[in-house]
Amino acid sequence: MSTISLTPLNLLAAIARRNGVILSRDATTVGLERELRTEFERGRLVRLRAGAYVLATEWSLLTPDARYLRRVHAFAAVSEEPLVFSHHSAAAIWGLPLIGPWPSGIDVLIDPAPGGRSRHSVTRHFQDGSLSIVERDGLLVTSAADTAVAMARILPFPGAVAMMDKAIHCPRVGAALADRDDLEIALAAIPARKRVNGRNAAFRAADLATTESGSPGESVSRAFIYLLGFLLPEQQVRFDDAEGFIAFVDFFWRRINRVGEFDGLGKYLKEEYTHGRTTAQVVMDEKRREDRVRACGPLVSRWDWPLVMDPTAFGRFLARIGVPRVR
Secondary structure (H helix, E strand, O other): OOOOOOOHHHHHHHOOOOOOOEEHHHHHHOOOHHHHHHHHHOOOEEEEEOOEEEEHHHHHHOOHHHHHHHHHHHHHHHOOOOOEEOHHHHHHHHOOOOOOOOOOOEEEEEOOOOOOOOEOOEEEEEOOOOOOEEEEOOEEEEOHHHHHHHHHOOOOHHHHHHHHHHHHOOOOOOOOOOOHHHHHHHHHOOOOOOOOOOHHHHHHHHHHOOOOOOOHHHHHHHHHHHHOOEOOOEEEEEEEEOOEEEEEEEEEEOOOOEEEEEOOOHHHHOHHHHOOOOHHHHHHHHHHHHHHHHHOOOEEEEEOHHHHOOHHHHHHHHHHOOOOEOO
16 A cells, blocks of 8 residues: 655645645644745745745646746735735636736735835736626636726737637637626726726727637737738638538638638647647547538638737738738
């Protein structure tokens, strides 16, 4: 019968919170303060902020999204006052996609009356409109719709569209984080006075937002298609043949009978897409799927992140595959 070695690191792992954060005050309570300090000095723990740590082995496996979210949880765990997370921190809690790196600091919401100021690692945002505050994963946070709208006011247009798309996306399994009505209420709550930062930007992103976008790559692609003046495609169009269902394609330009597919690495690596298949199996399945779609008549074109993030090259690509300009 195997036994678990009671090493200092294992003992510290045993007192980790549900979110993986190890607090120095918990270590002190159970008499592991010296072990915590020693394991940190040996590089076996990563300090997220004063008084909060995570196992270095676990940290090395986390994605950038998960690392930032872990920092948010660490900040909440050591805070002496209840917090309402907003902006980037709220986006991470809701799983809204950020195009680019996460910030080093944490975003929290404060009431204008008592005031307060930002510090090196914390940005305090004044509430400038009516916001919905909800609880998610044990944290108080602005609602998904309010978060998406707040981020749309400060992000470049493609990133803003990706945030809003994710907030109102209707998955085939499960429920959306928000709906179009929630988004409209959040937009209406932005003060209408002059010089309100990002108000027009948020409304512009909302005009393009859709429930049909299946990934950040699709959202950013559609945003650039729009910005470059090309005809917007239909999304998630179903294709069938004599054998039955083939797929819902990312984009379909019916006028030119052209299918467009965004190829992000997640399609080949993330479990939510691979469902236990190897990368080679995913590639072969994608090829068979594409062959069946082509047999239905349309041509199929694919692109990836490097291409879509170069607007000039992406515009040339769209023109080359025959997508018409509409303005």
